[in-house]
Amino acid sequence: MPPFQRFMQEHGDAVWRLLLANLPRQEAEDCFQETFLAALRAYEALSADANERAWVLTIAHRKVIDAYRARGRRALPMAEVPERAVPPPAPGGDEELWSRVRALPPKQRAAVTLRFVGDLAHAEVAQALGCSEEAARRSLHEGLTRLRREVTK
Amino acid sequence: MSDVEKVLERGPQAPAGEAARLARAVAERAAADGEAFAYASVESPFGPLLAARGPQGLVRLAFPEEEVDGVLGDLCSRVTPRLVEAPGALDPVRRELEEYFAGRRQDFETPIDWRLVAPFGRRVLAAAVAIPYGSTLTYTEVAALAGSPRGSRAAGNALGANPIPIVVPCHRVLRRGGALGGYAGGLERKRYLLDLETV
Numbered sequence: 001m002p003p004f005q006r007f008m009q010e011h012g013d014a015v016w017r018l019l020l021a022n023l024p025r026q027e028a029e030d031c032f033q034e035t036f037l038a039a040l041r042a043y044e045a046l047s048a049d050a051n052e053r054a055w056v057l058t059i060a061h062r063k064v065i066d067a068y069r070a071r072g073r074r075a076l077p078m079a080e081v082p083e084r085a086v087p088p089p090a091p092g093g094d095e096e097l098w099s100r101v102r103a104l105p106p107k108q109r110a111a112v113t114l115r116f117v118g119d120l121a122h123a124e125v126a127q128a129l130g131c132s133e134e135a136a137r138r139s140l141h142e143g144l145t146r147l148r149r150e151v152t153k
Numbered sequence: 154m155s156d157v158e159k160v161l162e163r164g165p166q167a168p169a170g171e172a173a174r175l176a177r178a179v180a181e182r183a184a185a186d187g188e189a190f191a192y193a194s195v196e197s198p199f200g201p202l203l204a205a206r207g208p209q210g211l212v213r214l215a216f217p218e219e220e221v222d223g224v225l226g227d228l229c230s231r232v233t234p235r236l237v238e239a240p241g242a243l244d245p246v247r248r249e250l251e252e253y254f255a256g257r258r259q260d261f262e263t264p265i266d267w268r269l270v271a272p273f274g275r276r277v278l279a280a281a282v283a284i285p286y287g288s289t290l291t292y293t294e295v296a297a298l299a300g301s302p303r304g305s306r307a308a309g310n311a312l313g314a315n316p317i318p319i320v321v322p323c324h325r326v327l328r329r330g331g332a333l334g335g336y337a338g339g340l341e342r343k344r345y346l347l348d349l350e351t352v
Binding site: 001002003004005008009012013015016017020021029032033036037040041043044094097098101112113116117144147148151 | 155156157158160161162163164165166167171172173175176178179180182183188189192225226228229230233234235236237238
């Protein structure tokens, strides 16, 4: 088994991009740390033939869920989310799309980001979401449809 | 493919090196919390040494000619694959080595993790650790201190396999009569260290 350092170097970028697609920067940074600390604790149990990237992106996906839950627990979530401190993105730019991605319902957001940003296969997305492949494809389709409608508006 | 899909596939724009910076912070935190073993390069007059430590102390110090991948692979299989590059975790060792090589330090205070050394080897290396700065013992004397008076060859082997040279001063063990004997890091380095310690 190679050193965890190599594992982190190899998958750091993919995890970071997935987290940035799902969360504002400050929360994404916290999740990056939590993702790799969780991966470190489970690293020795990772089997040699496992898909490392799908494994670590699944952990990252769970940390995103935790982050959104933690927001829900806060009394005045909107007042505390750092994203609100910066001006809203210019309409039509990439950043507008990403803020719409972050506003998708959780399943759709997860399916869209794991598939496109994480570049996972449909079966791997389904496994990460803990649902059937058909349900994962449906969430992806719904998410994409919604994004296209909102962006062309 | 729609524009939406193109942007999604390109992913959010992250400045280069950002993930690497975050990974460095994860490594330092994991090492500080004792969840991982840390390694880092440490400067020396011999060139960069590779140092590795766990929660209990320094476990390995490798000379520059030892291949980094080989040293790390060995630590992975014999200690743990939970191994991260965390220079901050090696700062105390770095500082002590720097002082030692500058002639400002005689004793290392950094704790030692002996897990890479078998029981007999530990007794031999413990005898070496007890030799004061600037003095020497013979292989036979060290063997006797390790409880094996006729085992000077075995003691020599244990000293040669010292995973933490310099800090565990196996260079202070010589042949009877003062000949250098052997040194895993090369005899020039053994000579260098002995000269350094000559006050």
